[in-house]
Amino acid sequence: MKRFQVIFAVSLFVASALAGCGVTIKYSLSGASIPADARTFSVAYFPNNATMVSPILSSTLTDALVDIFSRRTRLMQVDEGGDFAFEGEIINYTSTTASVSSDDYALLNRLTITVRVRFTNALDESQSWPGGRTFSAYEDYDSSLLLTEIEGDLIPQIVDKLVTDIFMASASNW
Numbered sequence: 173m174k175r176f177q178v179i180f181a182v183s184l185f186v187a188s189a190l191a192g193c194g195v196t197i198k199y200s201l202s203g204a205s206i207p208a209d210a211r212t213f214s215v216a217y218f219p220n221n222a223t224m225v226s227p228i229l230s231s232t233l234t235d236a237l238v239d240i241f242s243r244r245t246r247l248m249q250v251d252e253g254g255d256f257a258f259e260g261e262i263i264n265y266t267s268t269t270a271s272v273s274s275d276d277y278a279l280l281n282r283l284t285i286t287v288r289v290r291f292t293n294a295l296d297e298s299q300s301w302p303g304g305r306t307f308s309a310y311e312d313y314d315s316s317l318l319l320t321e322i323e324g325d326l327i328p329q330i331v332d333k334l335v336t337d338i339f340m341a342s343a344s345n346w
Contacts, residue, residue: 206245206256206343207295213247214254218287222265229262232327233287236335245343253294256342260289260304267319270312278315283323285309285330291342305341309333 215237220230237258241247247256264286271280286308293299311326313319 210255212250212254213256216259220262255294257292280312
């Protein structure tokens with residue numbers, strides 16, 4: 173019985189000591205590890221500065237980034253200056269041949285989107301990317317289709333990959 177009391181007392185002491193140390197980080201099932209004192213996020217409009225432009229891409233990307241932080245975190249969106257603040261631009265939007273047949277005909281084309289993101293973590297500047305980080309994602313499509321026929325389906329799929337990568341890199345520190 174005395175051994176149980178000693179183990180309990182030591183466990184209680186260790187738990188109390190750990191509770192008083194360091195920065196509190198809140199973990200969630202979404203994979204995010206956002207500091208407990210973070211309250212807000214902001215996302216600036218991402219202009220399309222690529223050579224080739226799709227009219228829906230900038231708004232789709234910006235809205236998807238807002239949506240992922242709204243759904244997966246407890247942070248509230250503000251217009252600018254959030255505890256987590258994002259800005260950037262689309263720097264590449266290209267369609268290239270992804271697969272060729274034995275008689276040199278394209279079988280698959282690949283739509284690739286690349287974005288440069290600047291992230292500011294106002295609570296921990298060491299986690300910020302002031303010079304920006306580049307994220308890229310793609311989807312392949314049948315070469316018998318024109319890009320204009322399929323991009324309305326491909327862009328949301330690619331943007332979903334991009335914002336997931338941005339979310340994980342900023343909110344989960346990977």
